[in-house]
Amino acid sequence: MLLIGESWFVHSIHQKGFDSFTTSEYEEGGQEFVAALRGAGHEVxxxxxxxxxxxxxxVADDLRALADVIVISDVGANSFQLSHATFARSVVEPDRIGMITDFVGAGGGVLMVGGYMTFAGIDGRARWADTTLAGLLPVTVRTRDDRVELPAGVEPKVVGAHAIVAELDATWPPLLGLNRVEAREGSKTLAVAGDDPLLVVGTAGAGRAAAFTSDLSPHWATPAFLAWDGYRPLFDRIVRWLSGELDD
Incomplete structure (x- = not known):
């Protein structure tokens, strides 16, 4: 399994009276997700x-050799489509999103996880709606800011019968937000957060696709959600279903 995204740089300005200085740091998220899947026996x-x-x-063959399932989490379409060579020097480059689309259509699995830079994202800047991959997702992606901030928390509920959610709690620990989408016709909504789809799955060509519209790590994922004993089996089963190892 290949996790793409879940990293960022922070540049801070410290103002102390008349004086100011800046600091920079690099951070990575998703440690809980990676640890859970490795603990379930996946190569991540x-x-x-x-x-x-x-x-x-x-090239497509190298992508297929790298992973059976691709997870895209909190990284926008621009990071795939605007390489330095293309943006700065107008060089023709491979279409990375097109390669993922072909990968899924040929039998691979893809999971898009919510965040400020997936689906539409903050101010619509994630830009996934107008990509070829959006047409394979089991949900429709908006073209404007699609965040739903829920500071009081919402407890997800299982609403569909499926091997992914079998024997999991009917109600899950709270989440603090999600990206608002609509389930496509023919897809299966397995869990909701309030009135919004949270976990939706569907077929895509010869492959499979899933959308988890909240975070797999902070800030929308609360400590209680990350510590929940269903966290590992939930994402383990999603990945196994996407790879074709698990049936509906």
């Missing part, structure tokens, strides 16, 4: 957002 690779340009395969 992580490609931070800033490494997409240099590390993402340039």
């Amino acid at each position: 690779s992580h490609m931070p957002a800033h490494r997409i340009e240099s590390d993402f395969p340039r």
Whole structure:
């Protein structure tokens, strides 16, 4: 399994009276997710957002050799489509999102996880709606800011029968937000958060696709959700279903 995204740089300004100075740091998220899947026996690779340009395969065969399932979490479409060569020098480059689309259509699995830079994202900047991959997701992606902030928390509820959610709690620990989407006709909504789809799955060509519209780590994922004994089986089963190892 290949996790793409879940990384960021923070540049801070410290103002102390007349004087100010700046600090910078690099951070990665998703540690709980990676640990849970490795603990369930999966081989997991992580490609931070800033490494997409240099590390993402340039040919489809290399992508298929790298993973059976791709997880895209909190990284926007621009990071795949605007390499330095294309943006700065107008160089023709492989379409990385097109490669993921072809990967799924040929039998691979993809999971898009919610965040400020997936689906539509904050101010619509994630830009996934107008990509080829959006057409394979089991949900429709908006073209405007799709965040639903829920500071009081919402407890997800299982609403569909499926091997992914079998024997999990009917109600899950609270989440603090999600990306608002609509389930496509023919897809299966397995869990909701309030009135919004939270976990939706569907077929895509010869492959499978899933959408988990909240976070797999903070800030929308609360400590209680991350510590929940259903966290590992939930994402383990999602990945196994996407790879074809688990039936409906």
